[in-house]
Amino acid sequence: xxxxxxxxxxxxxxxxxxxxxxxxxxxxxxxxxxxxxxxxxxxxxxxxxxxxxxxxxxxxxxxxxxxxxxxxxxxxxxxxxxxxxxxxxxxxxxxxxxxxxxxxxxxxxxxxxxxxxxxxxxxxxxxxxxxxxxxxxxxxxxxxxxxxxxxxxxxxxxxxxxxxxxxxxxxxxxxxxxxxxxxxxxxxxxxxxxxxxxxxxxxxxxxxxxxxxxxxxxx
DNA sequence: CTCCCGATAT
DNA sequence: ATATCAGGAG
Numbered sequence: 001x002x003x004x005x006x007x008x009x010x011x012x013x014x015x016x017x018x019x020x021x022x023x024x025x026x027x028x029x030x031x032x033x034x035x036x037x038x039x040x041x042x043x044x045x046x047x048x049x050x051x052x053x054x055x056x057x058x059x060x061x062x063x064x065x066x067x068x069x070x071x072x073x074x075x076x077x078x079x080x081x082x083x084x085x086x087x088x089x090x091x092x093x094x095x096x097x098x099x100x101x102x103x104x105x106x107x108x109x110x111x112x113x114x115x116x117x118x119x120x121x122x123x124x125x126x127x128x129x130x131x132x133x134x135x136x137x138x139x140x141x142x143x144x145x146x147x148x149x150x151x152x153x154x155x156x157x158x159x160x161x162x163x164x165x166x167x168x169x170x171x172x173x174x175x176x177x178x179x180x181x182x183x184x185x186x187x188x189x190x191x192x193x194x195x196x197x198x199x200x201x202x203x204x205x206x207x208x209x210x211x212x213x214x215x216x217x218x219x
Numbered sequence: 220c221t222c223c224c225g226a227t228a229t
Numbered sequence: 230a231t232a233t234c235a236g237g238a239g
Contacts, residue, residue, distance in 0.1 A: 003230065022233090024235085025235075033236095036235095037225075037235070037236095038236090038237095040222075040235050040236085041223095041234090041235080041236035041237065042223085042225095042233085042234055042235095042236060043224090043225080043226080044226075044233090044234050044235085044238095045232055045234090045235095046226095046227095046232085046234095047225085047226065047227085049233085059232060063234085071226035076227075078224095078226060079226070079237065080224085080225070080226090081220095081223080081226070081234090082223050082224050082225080082236085082237095083223090083224070083225080084223070085222090085223055085224090085237080085238080086223090087234065089237085089238095116237090116238090117236090117238085118237085119237050120236095120237095121228095121236065121237090122235085122236075125235070137235075139230085139234095139235040139236080140233080140234070140235070140236085141222040141234095141235070142233085152234075158236095181225085182235065183236085185235095186235085190229055190233095191232075191233060191234085192228070193228085193229070193234070200233085
């Protein structure tokens, strides 16, 4: 486990590496963001953006998703994967927005979490990005980076990772820290090929040093 | 824990 | 061929 000062150094370094870290899901309003984040489960942002480019031209409001059959919506998002669950959840979610929220997206994590297909991670992204409410969404990248670097313990659940990060990072930096960790994980500390050999954090990264030693044996 | 699932990187 | 991708629900 890293000290508070070491974590501070890691986050500052990530900020220097990725000064423009931001949400890469293309959207024009909170409703589009909810749809995009829901679609992004187990799928790259690039592919989501490719699909939503057409999707958001055809479907503007919750009513539009309910005006077609579920099979038609499935076909419109098929290339995303998990498309049966996602199509069903999107249509249920739209019905609830119309019935209970006047067709608007609630600006509240607990209300968002009640929506089908919206778990804690998706809700955190929406409140943070769409409504400016401080939150740390722990996705696959944030979890992997936290564990490799030693921000938390290997056995921690995603909820425990989130709580640890909230405890160790000032609240007014939650959102930007979340995005810096996403970029760091997506483009540098990648799942399959982490760039340990050019990593400025290698000296305090337990996992990184272990990986570098393993590589030496294979030469 | 398993299932959902196509696209892409390794 | 296999792992991974801005996860969530049962």
